[in-house]
Amino acid sequence: MAPNRRVFVKQVAALAGAFSLHSLFNQTHAAEWQQAAKRLQNLSPEQVARDEDFWSVIQRAYTVNPNIINLNNGGVSPAPLVVQQAVERYNQLSNEGPSYFMWRVLDQGREPLREKLALLAGTSPEEIAINRNATEALNTIIFGLDLKAGDEVVGTLQDYPNMIQAWRQRAQREGIVYKQLNFDFPIESDEQIVREFEKAITPRTKILHVTHIINWVGQIMPVQKICRMAHDRGVEVIVDGAHSFGLLDFKIPDLECDYFGTSLHKFLSAPIGSGMMWIKKEKIAKIWPLLCNSQPTSQDIRKFETLGTRSFPIEQGIGEAINFHNAIGPKRKEERVRYLKNYWAEKAAKISGVKLHTSLKAKYSCGICGVSVNGQTPQEVESILFNKFKIHTSPTVWENISCVRVTPHVYTSLTDLDKLVNALAYIASSKNTDSK
Incomplete structure (x- = not known):
C-alpha cells in the first residue's frame, strides 16, 4: 500500500476523517474562510447576510452547473466540492476491499458522526439515529408507534405526501383515524394555527403530525407552541424537519417535540441520500424498528440502524458537511x-x-x-x-x-x-x- 494511502486509512480508522485536524474542510477552506471572516467579527448575522464579498467565498466552494440557475434547493441541495471529494475518497477506499474497509474501518466512524450530529442538534448522541432521508426517519416513527383501531392522529393536507400516505396506510390497514386540517397559507398568526390543532383534539387523539417548514410554500409553523398545547392534553407530537434542519438556527429540544425526522441533503448540503432521526430518550423503547432488529423494544437508538449494507461513504461524508455548515455559522x-x-x-x-x-x-x-x-x-x-x-x-x-x-x-x-x-x-x- 502506498504511504499516502496508509496515512489516509490510519486517519479514517482513528478519527473518522472529517472530525480530525486532517479533515478535507480544514485542508481546503479553513485558512481562506478565517481570513474572510475577520472583517465580520463585529457584524450581526443580518449584516453579514448582505456582505457579498464574504458570500462569494462560500459560493466558490460549490460546483453548480453554470448553464442553469438552480432554484429548487428545497428538493435536494448540491453538496459543496469538499463533501463530494470526501464521499469519493471513502468510496475508493471501500472498493479496495469492501467487507474489510466498510465494516472494519469506515463503520468505526458512525459513533463520532453521531456525536457530531448530536452537537449540531443540541441533543444526546443516544437520541440520534443516522439513516437516508426524512421519509425513512418519519416512516420509522409512524409505523413504529403502537396505535390501535380508533386512535386518532391529526395532521394537515399541506404535509409532505410520503407522510400523508404513511398515515393513510395505517388507517386503511389498522383502523386508526387520520384527520387532516386544511390551512390557507400564508398565515401570520401563531395563535390561529395552534387553535386549529387544539380544536381537532379529542379524548382519542394520540398524535399530532406537524411539518416545521411547509414544503410547498415555506410557512414556518409554531412548533413549540403546538407541542406545549398538545402535551397539556396528553398528546405526543411528531415533527417533520426536512426543510428546517440545517437552515433555521435551532436545537431540536427547543421545539419540545417527542419525535423528529429530517433529510441532511437539503440545507445542510450533506451527501445525497443522508438523513437523521431523533427520538426523545424515554420514548425509544416503545417505537418498533421499521426494519428488523434482534431487540426491537430496546432503549438503544441504534436498533433503527439495522439497514444491512448501506453507503458508508455517503454516511461519512456527512461529517464534512457539518464542518462546512459550522464554519459558515448557523445563524x-x-x-x-x-x-x-x-x-x-x-x-x-x-x-x-x-x-x-x-x-x-x-x-x-x-x-x-x-x-x-x-x-x-x-x-x-x-x-x-x-x-x-x-x-x-x-x-x-x-x-x-x-x-x-x-x-x-x-x-x-x-x-x-x-x-x-x-x-x-x-x-x-x-x-x-x-x-x-
Whole structure:
C-alpha cells in the first residue's frame, strides 16, 4: 500500500476523517474562510447576510452547473466540492476491499458522526439515529408507534405526501383515524394555527403530525407552541424537519417535540441520500424498528440502524458537511438564505400580475417562497422559466396550493435572482405569455 494511502486509512480508522485536524474542510477552506471572516467579527448575522464579498467565498466552494440557475434547493441541495471529494475518497477506499474497509474501518466512524450530529442538534448522541432521508426517519416513527383501531392522529393536507400516505396506510390497514386540517397559507398568526390543532383534539387523539417548514410554500409553523398545547392534553407530537434542519438556527429540544425526522441533503448540503432521526430518550423503547432488529423494544437508538449494507461513504461524508455548515455559522446561514428569498420576492411582488404565496416576515418564512403569475398555470410558468431562461424551479399543484416553489441557497448569487425577477416580469407581460 502506498504511504499516502496508509496515512489516509490510519486517519479514517482513528478519527473518522472529517472530525480530525486532517479533515478535507480544514485542508481546503479553513485558512481562506478565517481570513474572510475577520472583517465580520463585529457584524450581526443580518449584516453579514448582505456582505457579498464574504458570500462569494462560500459560493466558490460549490460546483453548480453554470448553464442553469438552480432554484429548487428545497428538493435536494448540491453538496459543496469538499463533501463530494470526501464521499469519493471513502468510496475508493471501500472498493479496495469492501467487507474489510466498510465494516472494519469506515463503520468505526458512525459513533463520532453521531456525536457530531448530536452537537449540531443540541441533543444526546443516544437520541440520534443516522439513516437516508426524512421519509425513512418519519416512516420509522409512524409505523413504529403502537396505535390501535380508533386512535386518532391529526395532521394537515399541506404535509409532505410520503407522510400523508404513511398515515393513510395505517388507517386503511389498522383502523386508526387520520384527520387532516386544511390551512390557507400564508398565515401570520401563531395563535390561529395552534387553535386549529387544539380544536381537532379529542379524548382519542394520540398524535399530532406537524411539518416545521411547509414544503410547498415555506410557512414556518409554531412548533413549540403546538407541542406545549398538545402535551397539556396528553398528546405526543411528531415533527417533520426536512426543510428546517440545517437552515433555521435551532436545537431540536427547543421545539419540545417527542419525535423528529429530517433529510441532511437539503440545507445542510450533506451527501445525497443522508438523513437523521431523533427520538426523545424515554420514548425509544416503545417505537418498533421499521426494519428488523434482534431487540426491537430496546432503549438503544441504534436498533433503527439495522439497514444491512448501506453507503458508508455517503454516511461519512456527512461529517464534512457539518464542518462546512459550522464554519459558515448557523445563524449567518439562516439570515443569508432569508435575505436571498426576500431579495427576489420583494421585487417580484411589485410586478403586476405576480402573486406571492409566502409571508416575507422573518418569523413565518426563511428560504422557500411560492410565486404565481395570473393567467398561467404553475407548470406553464416553470416551463418558461427553464426553457427560455434556464432557471430551474418546482411547480406545485397540491390541495389548495398552486404556485411555483423557488428556493435559493448560500451559493445563489444576486445576479441569478435578478434574472429570476426579470423572467417573472416577462411572463407576467400580457404580450409575452408564450413559451417560445
